[in-house]
Amino acid sequence: MSQSLLVISRQxxxxxPSAREALDIVLAGGAFDLPIGLLFLDDGVFQLAPHQDAKAVQQKDLGANLQALGLFGIEDVFACSHSLAERGLTVPSIAExxxxxxxxxxxxxYDQVITL
Structure with missing residues (x-):
């Protein structure tokens, strides 16, 4: 039986690179049907903000990775309500x-927890 994994994304x-690495781990786990969840905490909730211009800061856009979560069977996506409120963000449709x-x-x- 597979051990469950929770990835906490705080950046x-x-x-x-931590935000991208967290999403990569979750998507890889989903590809192998592992029981996996993703929690956005602290500044990690900024990943959920709409209309980000990644090119302006010379980064790759993570929006496509977020959209792919459902395609990889990742249904357990959560966001810290306190972190969202502190940063003036609303709850996105992909997260609880x-x-x-x-x-x-x-x-x-969860059996295992990784924080990035």
Missing amino acids: APWSG SLGNEEISRLIDR
């Missing part, structure tokens, strides 16, 4: 908003 899409207590329970549900 903004333009702050380095969770409070701090819900996030604690979510982390406990």
Whole structure:
């Protein structure tokens, strides 16, 4: 039986490779039908902001990777409600908003947790 994995993405899409690496791990896990979830926390919620101009900061656009989550069977996508509110963002349609207590329970549900 496969161990479940939760990837916590805490970096903004333009702050380095961590945001892309988190999405790559999740998509690879989905391709192999692993039980996997993705949580956007802290500045990681900026990855969910619409209409980003990745070229302006000489980065690759992560929007296509986010759109591909469903195609890879990744249904467990979450965003921290506190992080969204602090940054003036609304809950995106691809993610479920969770409070701090819900996030604690979510982390406990998974066998392995990776934070990037």
